[in-house]
Amino acid sequence: MTTPEPQPSDREPAEPAQSTESTEPADSAASSEPSEPSVVSDSPATSEPADSPATASAASAASEGSEGSAAASAGPAASGPKYADRIYRSTSGFVGGALILALACWLGIDAVAVGEGNTPWLALAALLFLVPLVAAYTLVPAVYANEDRLRVRNPFRTITLPWGRVVSLRSGYTNEVFSDDGDKYQLWALPVSLRARKRATRRDPRVTGGRTPGTEASRRGVAPGAPDRSAGVDRAPTDRSMDELRELHKNRGGEASAQGEVSVRWSYEIIAPSLAGAVLLAVLLGLG
Template identity: 25%
Template sequence: MKQVFRSRMALVLGWIWMVFAAANAVDLIVRYSGPSSLTAAAVLGVMTALVFITCLRPAIILTEDGLLVRNPLRNTRVPWEAVDEVTVSHSIKIASGDGSVRCWAPQASARERAAAVRRGNPARTGSRTEPARSKGEQAAAEALAGKTHADWVADQITERAESAKRAATPAAGQPGAGADGSTGRQAAEPAGAADAQAVESGGPAGGAAATAGAMKVSWAPSALAALLAAAVLVVAAILA
């Protein structure tokens, strides 16, 4: 199951700017007046590129194979089996082996953290009483008590990683091909020993496992394209 998590406020503000930028771009094209229009287009292009890479692009995407962290300029892919620890301060940090990645979105602001704490410890003043909740509403309130959106996303990542690791671990004590399971166990032992020797010696088995479980970081083509388009508009405005 694919899940996408973003900063809701940044997403709303980003799309509002995109509509504003599109309307202004059309106006500049219709009322083109030479260098002044190019200068305005360059400013608009730079601002739009920055809004795109900081508000619309950042996200955490959970897939069947692992997670994808989209930060402003980089994409980071981490297989579920390689997720070692997920922590939250003002942002979500995912550790994998010797590396780690901090997620641009969603983040937990101090204001959101304080509001979450208040939800977890509701104050009772005077004779004010809260309306009765259903069992489902009460369970949801207890699950989210004291947690921000970033905390909840971190919990989802941790649960998916732990579930994937349990599924990848072979069940202990499975019977083999023989009637009493002894043949299967005897056949499995040499294979396990061979794998262990390959890992210790840095052979093919160990190298393949290390490569498959590694965190992969790459530049984001969409972010670079947006910056390149903005740079072209700036150069055109300077040369005009």
């Protein structure tokens, strides 16, 4: 006994093979109906809805990754810009040292070129001994300050002090910085000039008779309501530099980036040639 095969219903669309082989016009209703299932079945992009859970999770993961990368790239910028060090040095000392070195080199080269006997060797030994010392006391001294630390370059050593380790900066007959270990370091690049202090004192309206009863501005000789600028005028240059360093210490001393260890490095590049020149000069003078 055989089971009869089911006949296709009038409402069931025809197979795709029959639709492709059909010779009816493209705008007929019978050929357009079976063509739609073939297009849907052949397209891989429509196999999963756009708002499915897998697509939503992938989109959320991509958005989180992009936000994380954006935050990582914005991290250094959010910490704030880093500025170059402020450099303090004695201009007069630098210029004077350059002139002394030029004169010493001129005399030494002349002695080497035209000298007789031991004179050229004595000139070379003197240059080897004096040039590093002159440079150490005139060209080398400088103070570098930024938001995190203070670096003091003295003639024979360089001291690096984070602001968190600085206790105070004092000005007397010399300018000095004190660390929390009790050590004192002199600031060779900021020499104290008593003459400059006296000259600044003579320019101070409070000393020259500009005092009148009233507010602090009037006591400084400034008209009421006008900006008081005498605080930056009646100070010697090195004293103004020390005021800037104290302000940096006050504002940055408690920051986490301004903590660390105090380091001291000796300037062997100056000590070694000067010591060698001194030994050579003593030997030559001893031999006559």
